Amino acid sequence: MPIDIPSPPSASTLSAGYAANMEGVAAVDRAMTIAQALEQARRPLTLSELSHATGLYKSTILRLLVSLERCGLVMRRADQAYTFGPFAFRLGKAYDANAPLEATLLPLMQQLVQQGMESPSFHVLRDDRTRQCLLRIDSLHSTLDRVRVGDLLPLAAGAPGKVLQRAVPEPLLADLSPLLQLSFGERDPSCAAVAGPVYGPGNFLLGALSMSGPLDRFNATSVRVLGPALLAACQRATAQLGGQWPDPQ
Structure with a gap:
């Protein structure tokens, strides 16, 4: 539901x-x-x-x-x-015990990398203006975007920020899922990303899982490969973290 x-x-x-x-x-x-x-x-x-x-x-x-x-x-x-x-x-150990994000997400992120996808990252809301990258794995591609664990990034720019703000879905992804978000050169003019939500108990939005990379590797064709793969990882993470995946209908 x-x-x-x-x-x-x-x-x-x-x-x-x-x-x-x-x-x-x-x-x-x-x-x-x-x-x-x-x-x-x-x-x-x-x-x-x-x-x-x-x-x-x-x-x-x-x-x-x-x-x-x-x-x-x-x-x-x-x-x-x-x-x-x-x-x-x-405090960090207690946080991880309540929401074992690293143990849950890193294997799923590694699977995305092994499938040849773009670099996966997990972002959480920091405050009303910023988000923070908690987890990151570089893809196997020779060129990468520059996102690192601990980076503070603008909430108002980028696909993960849109997920965290529960923004209106991108029209390009509407037929894939209303949960996916996309950004082309918003935070960094040379980079693009696709992102989806990860929920915890009580359908609390834990954060945004994204895949990002150079802008020239993102187009309508690649997004239709990246989007479903990312969404499947978000759904598995949600189930493992005690959340309920929303009904797409």
Whole structure:
């Protein structure tokens, strides 16, 4: 049966108290910018580098680091640079235990590569403007597009972003599946991609599985080969992750 996506409540229906609660806690938001800076840097950062990356004063960062070190999310090395602590590792393991994305998706992505398809990637929603590549395998082709694990990419450009935004399907793929999305040179003028959704329990959209490569290898003929192969992988991933594949009708 089709997935029923409830509409968010309108601003007029929210109470003042609820709206205030939804603003969050400023100190937590600032602490998370430190964690995000470390995650994006992929290396330990000094206090000065954290200040530059977050836009926060060093005195503010130091206060926040006390709490982050106390819980083990961040640790200070002997050279006074900061990096992730053991709690970050435990969070990652807990996340993977709840949604074993890597163990489920990587074999399916490898199968696509062995079938001669374009490079598969898995993207998740980061915020209202960006998506992040969590998994990536390069294809066997001699020329590739440049997408790497950890890359932050614009949500408004590219086939995976359209899936994550639940955009209107591409007319070119309408007869293949309303779940597929396509992009030609949107994020990178020399690249193209086709993408589909992967669902988890409760029909929650976990992310977008895509295949991407140089623009000159994408045309109506190749898309009609890539699209069904990708969709089959998305459907298998959804089943293995406890989701329900929507009825195409």
